[in-house]
Amino acid sequence: MLSFLCRALPGAGLLLPFPYALLAQTADSTGAARRFELGVVEVIGRRDTDTVGFAQNRLTALDFTRHQRLEVGRALNLLPGVALASTGPRNESIVYLRGFDLRQIPVFLDGVPVYVPYDGYVDLARFTTADLAEIRVEKGFASLLYGPNALGGAINLVSRAPAKPLEYSAAAGTFSGRGANLSVNVGARRGKFYAQASAARLRQEYYPLSADFADTRREKGDRRDNADRADTRFSGKIGFQPRPGDEYTVGYAIQQGRKGQPVYTGADPAFSRPRVRYWRWPKWDKETVYFLSRTSQANGAAYFKTRVYFDRFANVLDAFDDSTYTSQARPFAFRSYYRAYTAGGSAEAGLTTLAGHTPRLAVHYKYDRHREWNRGEPPRQFADVTTSAALEDVWQLTSRWRLAAGLSYDWRASHGAQDYNSTTREITDFAANDNAAFNLQGGVFYTPTAVGQLRASAARKTRFATLKDRYSYRLGQALPNPDLRAETAQNYELGYTRTPGKAQLGVQASVFYSRLDDVIQQVNNVQGQLFQLQNTGRARYYGGEIALNQQLTSALRAEANYTYLRRENQTNPELRFIDTPAHKVFGSVQYAPWDRLSLLGSGEWNSDRYSTSGGLRVGGFAVFNASARLRLIEGLTLEGGVNNVLDRNYALFEGFPEAGCNFFVNLRYQSR
Incomplete structure (x- = not known):
């Protein structure tokens, strides 16, 4: 039947034969995954129940599986205030939170920073959701306990933790483009000890293009060339809980990936002349090891938490002569190497019973070292040390009123940066530079009923310039600028949340405004035709979000959210901000006619957006998806669906079309 709905079906390729899937009793958790509590960073003043469905600032494993979101970036796109984007020329999946990009919203795994130290970005398509219990997103008023650089918020990937003596789940499936996914999670809790292990594999040879895609000189047919990917991830942890309130855990995660870079198919001369990028990444690897602890007083009146971590990143980029991807003889061809690591830690202490106050103090230390070179060149090294101290407090004024406040001081010191002259083949040192910044925020929270809350917050946040900046x-094309200062943002928000009850509508609504100063922007023709990044910018972002969630009947559930975002470059209006639509709508309806069967329909609409600061746009689009889940026996579920049912030809970045109509089939197993 799917072959009639989606022409992509013949290209699926059953890389995981159905009998194999049955033998493996495949399937991932259906959403009951318990989160790893030590990996959570709580936002002061706000209840964990402030969030509604994924009107929330939180997504669970159930959300990932229901909507077939195998990657973190596409999972985050379910949330209001989040815009999924693609850095087309680098084939990376990124998101924006209320207009702030990934340099300004750091990504964490269980509270440990995992973003790439050189440029502050991380390719969210490389992170699968199979081993996650939830993703927590904080916007604007993010806790200062996250540490530096959370200018517009933070994203925390929270891993799983076992709740039973033995639990296990697995998933296997196939999808369009000869794609396959396989994941396994196993956990055990025995007495005071627990262990959790996960493995996931996600691969695809290509993705199908819409029938409406018009062939170009460099892209012909219905398959996107050089769009293959393969990502493998292993993670695990061992924990010890000697008594309630105390926990000590060692965790490990390793990610190994490779990907192609589809060629540009648009008409922008900046990409089509003088050459097209024939690029591939044969290596995109990340490895993280960490120790987390929490120690409490016997009466629970105080606690002390630590995080110690080491994160390593390795990347190889090949630029080829042409579309054969075999030769690197031409002047613009090269092989580039990145090697980086981050070592650091944090300590946090707090009181829980101090005359209505719950003060918390945290200190952070982070050492980043980056090396890069092209084949035939000597490596250049760059290093930064970033430290921070933060204090937060919540004051419970009455049973309905709370005040929350925090402040922090951050310091970034350069510990070496090397310059390379390709003509003389000499390495010299850039001038050292240091930078300091402070952050301040406060909020008022009013809870008139057991299910509703009103909030108002203001925050001054900062972000240090990255090594690449x-x-x-x-x-x-540019001149370096070692003396870049920190960007600053003043974030304001008014919001209301109502948690849904029986036959009641759940609501989350907010309006927000951010003023940015010392924005790092491109200044052209600083020396000849070379540009330079400078702290010359002022900007403002503002808009609103609303998310609704209701169980209409015992069998019917509906969710919807809408985001309006306006970004204005006040310093240089003709230089447009890219990658974010002014309007975004998402909605879904789930219908369960009987307890074994669940049907889901969802849709998303985005208005147009800029792809280049010069004004090149990509058109708005609407995409609809449909899926079904059937419980075969207890614990074993078969699911399948079609994404982009109407086969729309659309793009997130001009010249880099997204997938047309495509399908998936999965088999899932969850232990009882």
């Missing part, structure tokens, strides 16, 4: 020549 300060030292990169941008492939010979």
Whole structure:
């Protein structure tokens, strides 16, 4: 039947034969995954129940599986205030939170920073959701306990933790483009000890293009060329809980990936001349090891938490001569190497019974070292040390009123940066530079009923310039600027949340405004035709979000959210902000006619957006998806669906079309 709905079906390729899936009793958790509590960073003043469905600032494993979101980036797109984007020329999946990009919203795993230290970004398509219990998103008023650089918020990937003596789940499936996914989670809790292990594999040879895609000189047919990917992830942890309130855990995660870079198919001369990028990444690997602890007083009046971590990143980029991807003889072809690591830690202490106050103090230390070179060149090294101290408190004024406040001081010191002259083949040192910044925020929370809350908050946040911001020549087009200062943002929000009850509507609504100063922007023709990044910008972002959630009947559930976002470059209006639509709508309806069968329909609409600061746009689009889940026996579920049912030809970045109509089939097993 799917072959009649989606022409992509013949290209699926059963890389995981159905009998194999049955033998493996495949399936992932249906959403009952318990989160790892030590990996959560709580936001002061706000209840955990402030969130509604994924009107929330939180997504659970159930949300990932219901909507077939195998990657973190596409999972985050379910939330209001989040815009999914694609850095087309680098084939990376990124998101924006209320207009702030991934340099300004750091990504954490169980509270441990995992973003790439050189440029502050991380490719969210490389992170699968199979081993996660939830994703927590904080916007604007994010806890200062996260540490530095959370200018517009933070994203925390929270892993799983076992709740039973033995529990296990698995999933296997196939999807369009000869794609396959396989994941296994096993956990055990025995007495005071527990262990959790996960493995996931996600691969795809290509993705199908819409029938409406018009062939170009460099892209012909219905399959996107050089769009293959393969990502493998292993993670695990061992924990010890000697008594309630105390916990000590060692965790480990390793991610190994490779990907292609589809060619540009648009008409922008900046990409089509003088050459097209024939790029591949044969290596995109990340490895993280960490120790987390919490120690409490016997009466629970105080606690002490630590995080110690080491994160390593390795990346190889090949630029080829042409679409055969075999030769690197031409002047613009190269092989580039990145090697980086981060070592650091934090300590947090708090009181829980102090005359209505719950003060918390945290200190952070982070050492980043980055090395890069092209084949035939000597490596150059760059290093930064970033430290921070933060204090937060919540004052419970009455049973209905709470005040929350926090402040922090951050310091970033340069510990070496090397310059390379390709003509003389000499390495010299850039001038050292240091930078300091402070952050301040406060909020008022009013709870008139057991299910509703009103909130108002204001925050001053900062973000240090990355190593790439300060030292990169941008492939010979720019001048470095080691003396870049921190960007600042003043974030304001008014919001209301009502948690849904029986036959009641759940609501989350907010309006927000951010003023940005010392924005790092491109200044052209600083030396000849070379540009330079400078702290010359002022901007403002503002808008609103509303999310609704209701159980209409015992069998019918509906969810919807809408985001309006306006970004204005006040310093240089003709330089547009890219990658975010002004309007975004998402909605879904789930119908369960009987306890074994569940049907889901969802849709998303985005208005147009800029792809280049010069004004090149990509058109708005509407995409609809449909899926079904059937419980075969207790614990074993078969599911399948079609994404982009109407086969729309659309793009998140001009010249880089997204997948047309495509399908998936999965088999899932969850232990009882």
